[in-house]
Amino acid sequence: xxxxxxxxxxxxxxxxxxxxxxxxxxxxxxxxxxxxxxxxxxxxxxxxxxxxxxxxxxxxxxxxxxxxxxxxxxxxxxxxxxxxxxxxxxxxxxxxxxxxxxxxxxxxxxxxxxxxxxxxxxxxxxxxxxxxxxxxxxxxxxxxxxxxxxxxxxxxxxxxxxxxxxxxxxxxxxxxxxxxxxxxxxxxxxxxxxxxxxxxxxxxxxxxxxxxxxxxxxxxxxxxxxxxxxxxxxxxxxxxxxxxxxxxxxxxxxxxxxxxxxxxxxxxxxxxxxxxxxxxxxxxxxxxxxxxxxxxxxxxxxxxxxxxxxxxxxxxxxxxxxxxxxxxxxxxx
Ligand code: TYM
Numbered sequence: 001x002x003x004x005x006x007x008x009x010x011x012x013x014x015x016x017x018x019x020x021x022x023x024x025x026x027x028x029x030x031x032x033x034x035x036x037x038x039x040x041x042x043x044x045x046x047x048x049x050x051x052x053x054x055x056x057x058x059x060x061x062x063x064x065x066x067x068x069x070x071x072x073x074x075x076x077x078x079x080x081x082x083x084x085x086x087x088x089x090x091x092x093x094x095x096x097x098x099x100x101x102x103x104x105x106x107x108x109x110x111x112x113x114x115x116x117x118x119x120x121x122x123x124x125x126x127x128x129x130x131x132x133x134x135x136x137x138x139x140x141x142x143x144x145x146x147x148x149x150x151x152x153x154x155x156x157x158x159x160x161x162x163x164x165x166x167x168x169x170x171x172x173x174x175x176x177x178x179x180x181x182x183x184x185x186x187x188x189x190x191x192x193x194x195x196x197x198x199x200x201x202x203x204x205x206x207x208x209x210x211x212x213x214x215x216x217x218x219x220x221x222x223x224x225x226x227x228x229x230x231x232x233x234x235x236x237x238x239x240x241x242x243x244x245x246x247x248x249x250x251x252x253x254x255x256x257x258x259x260x261x262x263x264x265x266x267x268x269x270x271x272x273x274x275x276x277x278x279x280x281x282x283x284x285x286x287x288x289x290x291x292x293x294x295x296x297x298x299x300x301x302x303x304x305x306x307x308x309x310x311x312x313x314x315x316x317x318x319x320x321x322x323x324x325x326x327x328x329x330x331x332x333x
Contacts, residue, residue: 002034005140005175007041007081007131010055010062011048012198016207016281017186019069020252021146025180027070029144036076037138037313038066040306043081043088043130047123048112063302064295065209068288077316079309081134086317090133091126093328097163098129102155108148132156136172137317144178147185148195153177167327183252189223192241210289213282220246220278225270232266234258243270246277253280 006026008018030036040062045055059080071078081087103109106128113120123130131152135143136159143153153175160172186196188205196206207219224242231237237244237258244258250273251261265273295302325332 003140004036004142005135007039009045010040010058011045013208014065017196020183023069025144030075041081067295068291073305077312079313083310084314086321090137091130094129128152128155132159141173182248187245217278230265
């Protein structure tokens with residue numbers, strides 16, 4: 001049986017990139033015969049310092065957003081990473097398996113640490129090792145993510161493979177990414193070459209799930225485009241990153257291919273296209289943001305869901321950890 005695991009950092013607000021690239025897929029994967037485990041990764045969030053009160057508030061907001069996007073407390077295990085100590089225990093074992101050279105290749109560390117990498121936390125550097133533990137502590141085999149996480153997933157596979165090899169066991173599965181067809185990487189509305197992200201200083205670069213209709217319309221109106229009409233083939237979008245991004249968002253919302261959208265819009269202008277895109281976004285996101293507010297105002301209910309999820313998660317990982325300790329030769333198996 002397939003077992004799915006994915007995670008999101010409870011930092012800042014959920015944006016359209018998180019939603020189209022990952023969360024929408026998480027909701028779709030909740031089907032009979034598939035186990036789905038979704039995690040708010042607070043231990044990852046603190047690799048860059050977070051005020052404790054903000055972190056706590058962000059966990060509630062993020063859980064409300066996930067529930068509003070259709071993650072079901074009945075169908076899925078939804079919980080906070082730090083509530084299951086097995087993640088960090090396995091991360092330590094994996095830090096003895098992963099090689100420094102592997103971590104040195106991680107582009108996300110380079111991007112996040114910037115020019116001052118000597119001052120970055122050790123946790124930010126070893127972050128992908130914890131991410132491998134998140135997945136493998138449940139023996140999950142499929143991981144729905146955006147394409148910015150592919151390198152980390154490759155590392156998770158390398159760690160699983162080396163563990164199996166070093167201990168001469170076929171113990172950890174090699175997890176695979178599951179990408180969406182379009183919008184695997186939603187780009188900034190102001191720069192089609194950098195991804196939409198929570199950390200961009202300008203709020204105009206991203207659509208948030210909680211944005212109201214006016215804000216969405218405004219952000220799309222101001223989104224960077226070019227003066228050319230829309231082409232009839234996706235090959236002609238090679239050097240039109242902003243145009244491609246808006247078209248991909250449209251395609252993802254409509255559940256069609258990029259070419260399908262071009263067939264509909266070829267020869268027309270962005271001034272015609274943008275208001276229709278804004279309407280689609282508003283129609284799609286308004287019910288989500290309304291539900292988000294409802295969940296966020298019922299903190300007790302959300303905290304109960306997370307507590308039950310943590311119990312289920314720990315029950316799933318306990319036998320795997322016990323076997324792992326035995327394989328490694330640790331006490332307390
Ligand atoms: P995070 O919190 O940055 O993002 C959560 C999910 O959203 C996707 N995403 C995007 N997809 C398309 N376009 C974008 N602009 C965009 N921005 C973000 C991410 O790919 C991700 O799927 N390291 C992870 C969290 C994590 C995790 C895990 C994921 C920790 N442990 C284990 C999977 C499995 C992260 O920081 O995601």
